[in-house]
Amino acid sequence: MLKRNTKTKQLILDSLKNSKSAVSQDILLKELGDKVDRATIYRALNSFCDDGIAHKILSDDGKYYFAFCVNCSEKAHKHNHYHFRCLSCGKIECIPNEIEVKLPVGYQSVNFNGFISGYCANCS
Structure with a gap:
């Protein structure tokens, strides 16, 4: 559910x-043109992400990308999956398989950032 909703x-x-x-x-910013400014998009x-609607991905190109969440909520934000960036077309996809990372006793995971780059099915 979108909190603090505005038209923008x-x-x-x-x-x-x-x-x-x-x-x-x-x-x-390119897609929305002059309808929305950079700072508004960023906020x-x-x-x-805070509301559990999207998750943030740090790519191997140093940029942040955002993906719409499926089956997430503010309290149960799960996205322990790999992300894939195609080196040819630039598309970044969520790979749907959930990853279980076994940490040593006493460790607690807060964030997972698994990233793979290569060539997608359309480009390879």
Whole structure:
């Protein structure tokens, strides 16, 4: 559920939902044109992560990408899966298989950032 909803945040969320892959702030800025400014996109994307609507991915190119969450909530935000960036087309995808990382006794995981780069099925 979208907290503190505005028309602008809804526009950004709709773009994120309709994306076929994870998107960066720059991608959304190009897509939305002059409808939304850079700072608003940045704040909205981060609030979506806080609300369990999206998750943030740190790519091997140093940029953050955002993907719409499926089956997540603010209290149960699960995205222990790999992300894949195609070196040819640049598409970033969530690989749906959940990963179980066994940590030593006493350790608690807060974040998982598994990243693979290579060539997607369309480009290989």
